[in-house]
Amino acid sequence: MSQPEALRFEVTAQNGEARTGLLTTRRGVIETPVFMPVGTAGTVKAIRFEELEGSDLDAKIILGNTYHLWLRPGVETIKACGGLHRFSGWNRALLTDSGGFQVWSLGNLRKISEEGTEFRSHVDGSLQFLSPEVSMEVQATLGSDIVMVFDECTAGDADHEQTEKSVGLTARWAKRSRKAFDRLQEVGADLGRTDAQELSGNQALFGIVQGAGHLDLRRSSLEQTVEIGFDGYAIGGLSVGEEKSVMFDVIGELAPQMPPDRPRYLMGVGTPEDLIEAVARGVDMFDCVLPTRNGRTGQAFTSAGKLNIKNARFAHDPRPLDESCGCLVCRRHSRAYLRHLYLAGEMLASISLTHHNLAFFLDTMRGVRQSIRSRDFPKFRREFTERLTANGEY
């Protein structure tokens, strides 16, 4: 290409299908495999940016939800404030989803046509319309570093015929997304534009592969998506109600066939075990609400399995959430104290559990990368899974 890229990706070590690499965005270099905390409304719930940037978490990229930000505070506010980075004060890399999954999740509240999706806002009930063109425009205003195409999520239990139709629509929407996106980059609509060294400074655009559990349709969706051409490729429509075995079959079939020189992103998945299983199949990027959402309801992810802080057995327990964790929370607070905070309805309970859970997810990814570099990933994978399941304590 004569035009510099919007994003660079380089695999630096491989161990089986598992790989580690460097994803160079216009806002810094990200080591992969990477976990992206979910920042729905321009904030990762219950945790400050200062903590996300701290050495125990050090999140290099977070996710923003187009659907949520579009409805509140709205495009006008974010435009007036110069894009999502300047509006929120987060200066590291941002990926935004397209809103496709959120409006699809509304079920009966939305109507999907060739043109796009009509739906009622969850904020004020007003009638709204989202399409590839609208989504690209909103994401240009947000100025995220990585933009996702507008797709239709296929239901996990869709039959072959339904899925085929859906995959066709997703492909046509992907083309329209690409076209609208390119035009917006040309006219300078991207509010996040930077003078990134060696990069174009533009936004990057990722395509999304759909197809439910039908492997032939997944392959066909991948082919059509790659033909359009994107800076990265995502696997969508998983973890939406299908069996875990189906999910891993799809990932195992698809990931190794995805362009090896482009990042592979598994959307909305999953538990720490899921991440490691997906890495083993060649995935590079993840996002999931589990560490933050479950943190707010009192669940901690630890190297010895999940722990529910409400449990009476922790009433006098002086140990940290995870004895092998070095995060700020584990260095300072006992289970007894965190349980007290939770029962007393104190915000610090959510704050602390969210912090620890994110530390655990991000640290797990650090361990994954390290083990791939040292060609020890199979051992890491086995021992990690054994520790998680062998412990009957919680």
Place this chain on the structure above:
Amino acid sequence: MSQPEALRFEVTAQNGEARTGLLTTRRGVIETPVFMPVGTAGTVKAIRFEELEGSDLDAKIILGNTYHLWLRPGVETIKACGGLHRFSGWNRALLTDSGGFQVWSLGNLRKISEEGTEFRSHVDGSLQFLSPEVSMEVQATLGSDIVMVFDECTAGDADHEQTEKSVGLTARWAKRSRKAFDRLQEVGADLGRTDAQELSGNQALFGIVQGAGHLDLRRSSLEQTVEIGFDGYAIGGLSVGEEKSVMFDVIGELAPQMPPDRPRYLMGVGTPEDLIEAVARGVDMFDCVLPTRNGRTGQAFTSAGKLNIKNARFAHDPRPLDESCGCLVCRRHSRAYLRHLYLAGEMLASISLTHHNLAFFLDTMRGVRQSIRSRDFPKFRREFTERLTANGEY
């Protein structure tokens, strides 16, 4: 005294009645006048200890509520965890109140007798009994560095006869508190005991002066309290519904008569203006829920007056909460963003406003101390008050 003290206090500069000094506790030296954030349930609501210790806040001492901690998580839990410092992970100085004010506030839910106060727990409705002896015992278990005597708060509108009775009861309870406290120190019941350099390492005990707005009874209460002898003296029963002018009359009459070589603590007061007016009358220590409680309901204290972040005029406002504030929140986030967080129900709104408000209170106290040292306090007081009131913006 042949016995080393539990607390040392030294006035280092005086400007009119306003004074600055050093309060040496077994957990570090505190510059006065000092503002103490309120940590009711073993956490200052919506803010982490790491932030309280950060350079923009740097709170040297926080307050814990005996009533709340006694009911939940309860003395057994805190005892099992080695006292409130070890339980919570807060390693700087702690002052605990006696619970007297909290049970008094329960109104019809409590019954006061010579022996103590019977009341129903707000947590589970169970019948409980608090007395000088019980309060001292609970505070020894908490292991706070400064313990408050168990007193009866007098209603702001109490007549002379009612107040005289109440002041008498407070004096008898103060004697019983002193006696119970001394015994507990002797037997080593204090779980916060340290090997403090040059100090006894024991807890310190403060007396409380009551008397509503009746200056003669306030003087008599002060005399009786000083006669018993304490490490510091507090003014209680203000900001409980009386007129502001009454409050300042009481402080203006009382503070200059309090032992000059002992810290003077005004309990539960107040706005930034109140603090400065009280400093001008000779007060050294403050605590108040305003910065934290109001922060959670969207109110910011700024050098140009109070600001309600919900206000529509801030929808696109790129300025920080307070343009002359250097706290982490003001350095990073705009009013537009904070307003969005508040309207979206995001915890980060409470977290951010709490942080800024505490920064403003603590920074105001830094300015107060500096101005007293440079003999500029009258100018500081005048300019601070003018800035607060001259601005019609909010």
